[in-house]
Amino acid sequence: MSSNDHLCGCHGSMQSCVSIVPIFNHLQPPQMETIMKAVRTRTFKKGESIYRAGDFSDTLYIVHKGKIKTYRLAESGKEYLVSVLHPGDFSGEYALFSESIHESYAETLEPSEICTIQRKDLQGILEKYPEVALKILGEFSRKLEQSEKQTAYFATERVESRIALYLADLQRQQGERLVKLPMSRKDLAAHLGTTPETVSRKLADLESGGYIRQHSPKKLEILDLDGLLA
Amino acid sequence: MSSNDHLCGCHGSMQSCVSIVPIFNHLQPPQMETIMKAVRTRTFKKGESIYRAGDFSDTLYIVHKGKIKTYRLAESGKEYLVSVLHPGDFSGEYALFSESIHESYAETLEPSEICTIQRKDLQGILEKYPEVALKILGEFSRKLEQSEKQTAYFATERVESRIALYLADLQRQQGERLVKLPMSRKDLAAHLGTTPETVSRKLADLESGGYIRQHSPKKLEILDLDGLLA
DNA sequence: TCTCATTCTTGACTGCCATCAATTTCTTTT
């Protein structure tokens, strides 16, 4: 644990995480102030671990700067990459209301700043500001829908379709023909339930089919979105 | 829609759904009374549709009696069975806080009674009783964890392991060596992302390996739980 | 800019599981 803990004294020039998170950013400034008091900021180097499976879980983690990935490990050692979190995204949610042991791992993909709120502080916040609970409910239901859809893809689509659907989703998020993959082939494979080799091959197939163009391993151009999803 | 709508006047001999649902059953009787006023009960025959993908979604469905399945259909027509809901379980949650169009289907597996609450009524309840929101948050985080775990199984485990894990889970839920499968081979296959044929074969393999015993298609005996999960 | 480690791609082969088809077993109906 070489990370750097300190109270967040960033009420001045520095922008607090609180104001960029969907679950808090609708609040009035004075309310935000209250929440900021419960927030601590930690900085991490690239590739550092934030939490691991088996760790006691009583903290909500909000990404302020950087990029973190959460993943699970099967007994076989095979990895499933759950998500890549960008600034404003949060994790650690489950344990806040029920279980208290992490089943997944979280580590930074880049140097990052993470804001944390302790469970007991969050519970106080929820009691004081019930509208935050409603925001979190909305966020949870979105994640649940997303997770269910992802599972459905695994159950019903073959690898090439899962890749195509992933690319289409990325395109939708980023809004440009030229999309930037936020992770390596290995991580992408771990997210889509396949192998780096197969990802390579299927991307090559999509390219020779005229659906995409690979400018570099992480820069892809979507040429035919409809064809991709057909 | 041949189902039978009526207001739930069941304050007497008949037990209301409200008192059996985890998200409400912690409330005091007078508060429950308030909620019951917003509840309607509908009865369905076996195999009847409750909602379909594309339907407008503004209702929470709580199973009172019977058994219902929720599923998604891929464009190919391939089905992913999301869940089988038993009395006390609920569905339709997503739309209550964000989206408003169903992406999945729900239909009864047996003659069933379903209690419904309209979105606007539920929102009133959440404002009046914030502790209900916290209950739902807990329920959501449990479902989210479960869904994530399920996805991880798809990504990292082969079919035989997924079946074994499913059986182990069933065993844990039912608490007896003799477990009752709540669905057909076809539905089980649709839940585990495989085919009825493969389910048959793998169950036969598990049986000849001495891990389980098949008394009838839906009655299985777990002989070696640890071996199953190894 | 050059170098080196890492990541990515391509090839050959294998195996798991889907598909199609034919019985057999179970369940439901009359």
Place this chain on the structure above:
DNA sequence: AAAAGAAATTGATGGCAGTCAAGAATGAGA
């Protein structure tokens, strides 16, 4: 209880994708 229909099993075959291995491309760091 018998018969019809539905569900489950078993067999044969093929294809998708995983594994192992070698070579090419990328990009991070000096």
